[in-house]
Amino acid sequence: MQKVRLLATAAMGLEAIVAKEVRDLGYEAEVENGKVIFDAPISAIPRCNLWLRTADRVKIIVGEFKAESFDDLFEGTKALPWENYISEDGQFPVSGKSVKSKLYSVPDCQAIVKKSIAERLKLKHGMVSKMPETGALYKVEVALLKDIVTLTLDTSGAGLHKRGYRTGQGEAPLKETMAAALVLLTNWKPDYPLIDPFCGSGTIPIEAALIGQNIAPGFNREFASEGWNFIRNKSWDEALTEAEDLAKYDQKLDIIGSDISHKLISISSDNAIEAGLSDLITWKQMQVSDLTIKQDNGYIISNPPYGERMSDQEEVKQMYHDLGKIMNEHPSWSVYIITAFEAFERQFGKAATKKRKLFNGFIQTNYYQYFGQKVKGE
CATH class of the missing domain: 3.30.2130.30 (VC0802-like)
Incomplete structure (x- = not known):
């Protein structure tokens, strides 16, 4: 065979x-x-x-x-x-x-x-x-x-979203596979700054760091087929060696994850440590209205609260409005937001350049994409 x-x-x-x-x-x-x-x-x-x-x-x-x-x-x-x-x-x-x-x-x-x-x-x-x-x-x-x-x-065993770094999570965690997809659907490169202002348990910043350093996402876990006789041990050894050789551990990254919750920032930090990325991501406890941007040509990639409960909707609207107001002052930045909140564009204050339908678990969402006007020379 x-x-x-x-x-x-x-x-x-x-x-x-x-x-x-x-x-x-x-x-x-x-x-x-x-x-x-x-x-x-x-x-x-x-x-x-x-x-x-x-x-x-x-x-x-x-x-x-x-x-x-x-x-x-x-x-x-x-x-x-x-x-x-x-x-x-x-x-x-x-x-x-x-x-x-x-x-x-x-x-x-x-x-x-x-x-x-x-x-x-x-x-x-x-x-x-x-x-x-x-x-x-x-x-x-x-x-x-x-x-x-x-x-x-099934050659995988546990689903491939289980990378092995998640020590804790929030109420509605984003699957690692979806977080990676959200990053890959942008044209972010590792030399650009990236901020997730609603980072939850840190999945998007962590997946972005893995992508930025070209680290194989399955490098620190096991698979069901590792014990199968017809797959030579040499094949696993060669695949792991390839992953080690292709990793770019010296690649510098400017990635920030922030959230209003002290608890979630602590969980995010622990998850990053478990992933071996503790020095690559900066974690900040703050609300989105305090977001400060000092560079050009960056990326916002985020999965904010959707406001599924009626009691949360006004708070969610305000968060989207605050983010839109800040990003309006930074036209070189690209913004990518996944949400099931149908009036997102109205609250953000601008129609998306592009929308893509995605399912976050069983929830139908839109991935709102705003392409930044890059500063010349960058």
Whole structure:
């Protein structure tokens, strides 16, 4: 087995960014709703898990086929080369989902796939008794969509947003993958100043610092597929060496995270220390009306409160108004704000240059983008 077919799952609206990341790693990619599909050598599994900032997971597509009956599902599953992936003692729990398919009972589909894989593995590994399932973990998913079955193995384990640095968080934390996407959707470069005036637990400044120094986001965590026999240890070693070689630890950064909450600033600082970025980000406890800007050509990237509760709306309106008033005096700065507050532009005092619909979890938001008029010579 030289190549595998991989699937990088993506939040709605982020598929194109995930596809660009995959292509930047050197793999051709196809974009579908909620996923990016690509063929790559096995060595891509470590590289993609280490480097993809905006994908949720990396999965191996073991096979796809049509199934309108449980017999179709059993035989189609059994025909796939599971022994190429799952070791003799491998654990292989099966999760599932079914949308608009004749086989709508997910528990039944899971049980049939489990039994079919077990029969195939026993036959190929020459075993008579029950599979021991005491070894490495191989999470199988059976997904049915309009009678088409897709069987995958999850190579990531915990979702890729779990970078390993979050020691604490606020009430509505922004996922690390979304924070990275918000930065990548701008044309910010590490030599420009960046401020997040509603930083919460610090996710946007931390992700920006990782991007600014080209640090692989998965460098300090583990992945399910690290214990899989068919991926050589050498592939993991080479991927980690590549990540170390490409990091730009000497790159200077001017990143500030501020928030009105003392507690959140303390959490942000702790998270940055855990990420190894304590010297790269300045944290300030203050309200947005006290924001002071002293340089040209900077960037505001932020996920402010949305004012979901009626009691918060007037306070949120005032914050947006204060930010707009300050930024109006700094036309060279670009401003990027994600919010579900529909009257944001009115409160900010200016129509956005561009808007992009994004889902922050299950909340539909707009990403308001204001492009700065760069000062000449910069």
